Amino acid sequence: MDKSKIKSILIKTFSNKFVISFLIFFFWIFFFDQHSIWERKEYKSKIEALSKEKDYYLYQIKKDKNRIHELKTNRENLEKFAREQYLMKKKDEDIFIIIEKE
Structure with a gap:
């Protein structure tokens, strides 16, 4: 096939x-629609x-469940936690x- 025949076939097809x-539909859906490529990328990064x-x-x-279990089962851990977190003390x-500076 020569170039003129190919050109005429392309012109007929695209006309x-x-x-x-x-x-037009394809480009609209692909680039401008609510579910476009960019929207899908944004959704993927959010996910x-x-x-x-x-x-x-x-x-x-x-981690917190393990810490709670430790505090409920061991009295020494509970006392240590109260002293460190709530600044409780004996009489x-x-x-x-x-306070350490960073």
């Missing part, structure tokens, strides 16, 4: 109103960020708070 309608956040919070929940003790 067809159905092909033009399909191409990944939320998955990481979910994993972090599940880890924190597990004859003094508390010194040391």
